[in-house]
Amino acid sequence: MLSTIDIQIIKILKKNSRASFAEIGRKIALSPSSVRERIQKLEDLGVIKSYSIKLNHAMMGNGLEVFIMLKIFDGKLQYILSEITTYPEVLEVFRITGPYNIHMRVALRDQLHLQQFVDKLIKYGSPTTHLILSELKNEEEL
Numbered sequence: 001m002l003s004t005i006d007i008q009i010i011k012i013l014k015k016n017s018r019a020s021f022a023e024i025g026r027k028i029a030l031s032p033s034s035v036r037e038r039i040q041k042l043e044d045l046g047v048i049k050s051y052s053i054k055l056n057h058a059m060m061g062n063g064l065e066v067f068i069m070l071k072i073f074d075g076k077l078q079y080i081l082s083e084i085t086t087y088p089e090v091l092e093v094f095r096i097t098g099p100y101n102i103h104m105r106v107a108l109r110d111q112l113h114l115q116q117f118v119d120k121l122i123k124y125g126s127p128t129t130h131l132i133l134s135e136l137k138n139e140e141e142l
Helices: 004-015 021-028 032-045 077-086 111-121
Strands: 064-072 090-095 102-108 125-131
Touching: 004 021, 004 032, 021 032, 064 077, 064 111, 077 090, 077 102, 102 111, 111 125
Parallel strands: none
Antiparallel strands: 064 102, 064 125, 090 102
């Protein structure tokens, strides 16, 4: 079970994974060495799995983000499971239950790029696309 101090540290790191031990310590009244030890323990336990950055895909030339649900054709599931993670457009991909097998978040240049990407998926199954208008909340804001 995580302590309230551990949860405070996690909240700070979710907002800024580059926060220094000293900065975190000031916010929760702990020494930098104590913060370092707690973070190391959280990493060792697997609570903190990794650190990452959040990119502005529009500024990188991919201003169109969509969710794509994919209902896989019989016999194609194992192939698409290994193939889909190699597509650079795919930001996140999940294997899910229900009428669809795959749910992914994809960043694309424009509608033509979306059409080309959907055309690649059609050989594996039936895709349904949902244009992302805006992001209201993400894990970092929890």
